[in-house]
Amino acid sequence: MSGEPQRLVAALDVGSTRVAALIGEISDLSRNPRVRILGAATERTNGIRRGVVRDIEETTRAITKALKDAQVMAGVEVGTIYCGVAGEHVAARSSHGVVSVTGSEIRTSDVARVNDVASNISFGRDHELLHAIAQDFRIDQQEGITEPIGMTGSRLEAEVYLVTVLSSALQNLRKCVERAGYRVGEFVLEPLAASLAVLTPDERELGCAIVELGGGSTNVSIFHSGKIRHTASSTFAGGHVTNDLVHGLQVTQLDAERIKERFGAAYEPLVPETDIFQLPGTPGQGPRTAHRRVLAHIMHMRLQEVLELALDEISRAGYRQRLPAGIILTGGGAATPGIVELGREVFALPVRVGTPGDHLTGLVDSVESPRMAVPVGLLMYGAKQAVTTGGLQEGRRSPAVEKVLGPVKRWLQDNF
Numbered sequence: 290m291s292g293e294p295q296r297l298v299a300a301l302d303v304g305s306t307r308v309a310a311l312i313g314e315i316s317d318l319s320r321n322p323r324v325r326i327l328g329a330a331t332e333r334t335n336g337i338r339r340g341v342v343r344d345i346e347e348t349t350r351a352i353t354k355a356l357k358d359a360q361v362m363a364g365v366e367v368g369t370i371y372c373g374v375a376g377e378h379v380a381a382r383s384s385h386g387v388v389s390v391t392g393s394e395i396r397t398s399d400v401a402r403v404n405d406v407a408s409n410i411s412f413g414r415d416h417e418l419l420h421a422i423a424q425d426f427r428i429d430q431q432e433g434i435t436e437p438i439g440m441t442g443s444r445l446e447a448e449v450y451l452v453t454v455l456s457s458a459l460q461n462l463r464k465c466v467e468r469a470g471y472r473v474g475e476f477v478l479e480p481l482a483a484s485l486a487v488l489t490p491d492e493r494e495l496g497c498a499i500v501e502l503g504g505g506s507t508n509v510s511i512f513h514s515g516k517i518r519h520t521a522s523s524t525f526a527g528g529h530v531t532n533d534l535v536h537g538l539q540v541t542q543l544d545a546e547r548i549k550e551r552f553g554a555a556y557e558p559l560v561p562e563t564d565i566f567q568l569p570g571t572p573g574q575g576p577r578t579a580h581r582r583v584l585a586h587i588m589h590m591r592l593q594e595v596l597e598l599a600l601d602e603i604s605r606a607g608y609r610q611r612l613p614a615g616i617i618l619t620g621g622g623a624a625t626p627g628i629v630e631l632g633r634e635v636f637a638l639p640v641r642v643g644t645p646g647d648h649l650t651g652l653v654d655s656v657e658s659p660r661m662a663v664p665v666g667l668l669m670y671g672a673k674q675a676v677t678t679g680g681l682q683e684g685r686r687s688p689a690v691e692k693v694l695g696p697v698k699r700w701l702q703d704n705f
């Protein structure tokens with residue numbers, strides 16, 4: 290294995306059901322860089338629940354295994370990884386900042402300063418800032434400005450979307466990554482990452498929502514006028530569907546997962562009444578079969594509830610009538626056949642499954658699943674950061690450099 294070339298980027302998505310590790314190479318240095326997938330690996334784990342580490346040893350083991358497998362596949366070694374963050378311990382809100390413009394026109398430094406002013410609020414002792422995403426600017430009295438650099442004015446105001454996260458949760462996740470022998474380059478909000486992997490620029494501009502159906506959590510995030518506007522996480526997710534199958538079909542948790550992935554369906558009317566599948570039997574039970582319709586019925590009922598809760602969240606955020614580009618489903622649950630039909634019925638909006646693929650080359654088939662939206666998005670986020678800051682930084686930056694790069698980096702996040 291060679292050392293880490295400049296253009297390598299690595300991502301780690303530590304989910305409630307599995308750890309996914311991806312390694313890519315940035316194959317062009319444009320604003321929307323293409324990434325060549327070199328290695329991909331997943332490892333089942335239950336060390337993390339909804340983004341919170343509950344077993345450090347087990348999480349470290351799974352991270353070590355997934356990254357090792359991805360590196361063997363890629364034939365390269367990585368040291369720094371972009372790591373996803375999501376869950377109920379993530380909070381987000383808008384904040385307002387005002388500065389006076391120092392020169393004759395607005396410069397990058399003015400934008401960085403106004404973002405810093407808007408971000409400089411108290412999050413409480415136990416939370417820290419993950420992202421500060423500039424949303425809209427106002428120059429003097431003119432509203433709705435998205436790109437203020439180069440414009441003339443004396444008073445610059447910014448609306449910034451601040452994403453904060455419980456510090457202890459981040460620290461524990463970082464501890465697992467470091468124990469596995471890697472360094473966290475940056476923690477990234479998972480819905481933001483997913484949006485980079487699956488949304489088209491038009492969808493992001495017109496208005497759409499990503500509903501991520503994970504194993505331990507369902508994340509709803511809303512994009513409008515090019516920016517993320519709302520994000521929320523609920524614990525009502527794939528695990529509930531699995532539990533229903535455990536009780537409904539009298540099978541173990543592991544078998545319920547397998548049955549769900551192999552024979553599952555989210556929309557009952559799509560399943561022929563005659564379809565039958567084999568249930569794992571115990572020595573006492575003997576061979577058993579079940580109607581696929583029964584399985585589909587259980588899954589349909591529960592997934593409908595999950596999607597209805599997502600719709601409630603969209604309504605509460607005030608976006609129900611403002612999503613002409615509809616709903617994009619990602620996460621493992623989005624691989625269930627019939628989920629689009631169910632989604633259209635619940636949301637009464639256009640619905641599609643968000644599968645990564647654009648801007649990718651290399652081993653694309655290993656990431657062409659809605660379950661890989663977050664890890665692919667993390668790679669793309671890393672690639673964008675590497676391009677905008679001029680190459681991947683290996684090793685720690687000195688605090689002085691960090692101080693200069695801090696505000697600029699935050700301003701750069703405006704691009705996401």
Ligand SMILES: Nc1ncnc2c1ncn2[C@@H]1O[C@H](COP(=O)(O)OP(=O)(O)OP(=O)(O)O)[C@@H](O)[C@H]1O
Pocket residue numbers: 303304305306307338339340502503504505506507526527528531546549550551553619620621622623624625626660
């Ligand atoms: N082909 C499939 N059909 C149906 N369900 C599936 C399929 N593949 C995965 N799932 C379900 O998706 C869920 C896992 O999704 P995902 O890998 O996105 O979650 P995670 O990242 O581990 O968890 P979280 O993001 O909630 O912490 C599980 O409930 C699993 O049963």
Ligand SMILES: [Mg+2]
Pocket residue numbers: 302303304305503504620663
């Ligand atoms: Mg996940």
